Amino acid sequence: MFNFFLYLYLLMLKAERLQKIVEQVAKDNKVILDDLSQLLNVSTDTVRRDIKELSDKGLLKAVRGGAIVGSPVHPHFKERQHIDTQQKKVIAQKALEFIKPGLVLLVNAGTTTTAVISALPKDISLTVITNSFPVVSILEDYPNVNVFFIGGQLNKPAFSTIGYETIEAIRNFRADVCLLGICSIDLKVGITGFTYEESLVDRAMIETSKYVIALSTYDKIGVSDPYYVCAANAIDALITEKDPSLADLDGFKDAGIMIK
Amino acid sequence: MFNFFLYLYLLMLKAERLQKIVEQVAKDNKVILDDLSQLLNVSTDTVRRDIKELSDKGLLKAVRGGAIVGSPVHPHFKERQHIDTQQKKVIAQKALEFIKPGLVLLVNAGTTTTAVISALPKDISLTVITNSFPVVSILEDYPNVNVFFIGGQLNKPAFSTIGYETIEAIRNFRADVCLLGICSIDLKVGITGFTYEESLVDRAMIETSKYVIALSTYDKIGVSDPYYVCAANAIDALITEKDPSLADLDGFKDAGIMIK
DNA sequence: TAATTAATTGCAAATTTTTGCAATGTTTAA
DNA sequence: TTAAACATTGCAAAAATTTGCAATTAATTA
Missing domain, CATH: 1.10.10.10 (Winged helix-like DNA-binding domain superfamily/Winged helix DNA-binding domain)
Known part of the structure; x- marks a missing residue:
């Protein structure tokens, strides 16, 4: 009973x-x-x-x-609760191939990039430049990662900074690799985002990086959002959780984008 | 047994x-x-x-x-967070008197300033400029506080940013009030700090603020540390947890510093 | 309602970490 | 130089963790 x-x-x-x-x-x-x-x-x-x-x-x-007792940083800023989806874990693992010791990484704000950073081996040597608070809070525990935080206006919903100062600060760097979590990508429309301010930040990050890796779940491919970031061929590689040999992705390959 | x-x-x-x-x-x-x-x-x-x-x-x-001691590093924020909590609460309450809605506050990194920010009423309207991650994480829950984060090199033990970019960014602001948690203050020696990089940041903050409030537990008065920040009379007010009428503090009053 | 799926919890074997001890080597200072 | 103090290394017992598994319970769906 x-x-x-x-x-x-x-x-x-x-x-x-x-x-x-x-x-x-x-x-x-x-x-x-x-x-x-x-x-x-x-x-x-x-x-x-x-x-x-x-x-x-x-x-x-x-x-x-x-x-x-843990770190004094607000649990919200840790934001690790929602990032453990299977797809993001797969993407994170694939992204690790690209991240070699000694690189200067530019990382935008988002749950996917946060997942990649979480997956880094604890002893890796890197320089990470980011405007994402969750990324910083993870890297607190990485003794060999030199972290540079990009200041600016606090963007509360995304736990990041945005605005004029953020973009100006990004332009002062020159990164080896940009890890770019994206909202949507379409071969013709390009990469687009949900908010104007973030699209500007993303564009600045792409422009100042030698090699751009876009991270996207498969369902965001062929979709578009209101704010334009850049053309599809402005990125060098695209990582999704699916098999890179899928026919749907051939157009990107033809455009010279490495698919993983 | x-x-x-x-x-x-x-x-x-x-x-x-x-x-x-x-x-x-x-x-x-x-x-x-x-x-x-x-x-x-x-x-x-x-x-x-x-x-x-x-x-x-x-x-x-x-x-x-x-x-x-290795390099003369400040003890980690986590270790300082739970010491002198009672005194810091008293200081925080006194500091609230100075913080009126609409002000632009510049706040440095430290456990005392963090205590003050924690004590703010939830609905206050402010603009806060800071290089402290704990301060930002507290203000995340304050809907009417506009937060500006000062970027730079991540200073892991203090959960703050430091370095050239931090100082340059500070110089672009003009704050009404600077809330300055300090390591030590002496009437003759002035304000001094434990680390070189932080002393530079503090100095930049003082220079760009109209009104400087130093926050210090009483035991840090008459003490000095290796790195010079500024002369004692560069500050406008000094808040400790003790009674402001104490004779020990008369020298500061004579120098034109308001004691609370 | 019944069946399936997902989550929670405890158990136990295999593994890793921690810790004290003892044997051996190294440094310090009278 | 020699004795004492300190450091290093390997080892074994104890403790904590990881992992897979099974039983129970909750939630979802047909």
Whole structure:
């Protein structure tokens, strides 16, 4: 028989658990795995998985044996919750081929580029220039990555900077590779975006980079948005989650774009 | 038999131990292996390995018999965040008096300025210009605050930007009020800081602001650090957690500085 | 409603990390 | 030079983590 109170109890326990863990960390600056396991009446495995979940959200930092307070940066800026889609993981893996130690990378703001940065090996040596707060927050933990942040007006919904100063700052750099997460690309229309300000930033990034890699899920191909960024052949490579030999992509290959 | 010290040892996470070592080094400029071994209830071997690990990360310099400060780096933001919290709250409340809607605020990076920003009413209308990531992340939730982020080289331990571009960007603004968290202030020596790069940023901020408010815990008064920022009378107001009528502060009042 | 899919949780084996100890080598200072 | 202090290395026990698996439960869909 369905037991409503048992149901409620179990549901609350889940919510409580995560909340209690966060509270404990806030109070003591740390939590210990075995203590929590006892306190919350679940196995250490479950607590470990809870901690990992909270750690992914940026609410604390998982360490061996428990957890400690995380970085003071707002969890929103970490934005890693929504990036773990299968498609983005595939794109991220493919993009890693292009990223060799020593390069100067210019990275725009978006969940796809964030996924690529998350996938970088912890010890890689790079220079990364970006206007994305989530990218910076990931690279905080990379000791050999020199990060340069592009200032400007805070663009709250995208966790990035935009505007005149951002574009001027971009023009002062010369990057080896531009990692460009895009909204949409069409062979004839070119690359287009949702917002005017971001399209300007993207264009500046493309113009100042030697090699441009566009990152896009397959469903954004052949689509267009209101604001023009650049012609399709302004990019050097296009990475999607699909097999590059797909016939749909032949037009891009003919235009001299490497498909991965 | 119940062993209290074993119990303590079991409760101490390795990550905590590493933090404590860094704290000790920051406090005393040095640590001695055997002392730490006693204090932390682990063998000297373990302390030695900890020190090596921290040394690899550049957080201190391993020497025979212990460790000393590496490059004169400021302790990490995370370590400073939870010290003197009560005093910082008092300072934050006093600082609110100065922050009127509509102002253009220039805010430097530090745990004290972060505390002030946290204390702002959620609906205030402001323009905030800052090079501090924690400040931006707090202001993300303030719908009526227009935020401008100053780009530059990422300064990982302080969660801020520094360097040539940062200073150039600061010079393009003209702020009403500068909120300046400071390392130390002395009437004769002036304001001084712990790192060269940050002292340059602070100086640029002061120069471009109409009204400068220095924020300092009382114990930083009459103290000096290696890098000169500006003369004491370059600031307009000084806020500490203590009563402004304290005789120790009379010198500042005579120099025309408002004490709060 | 029933069947399927997805999520949660605990268990256990394999693996990795941590830690103290002891043997050996190196540096320091009287 | 020699004795003491310190560092390095390898090793083994203990602890923590990873991984795959199975049982249970929740959510979705036909």
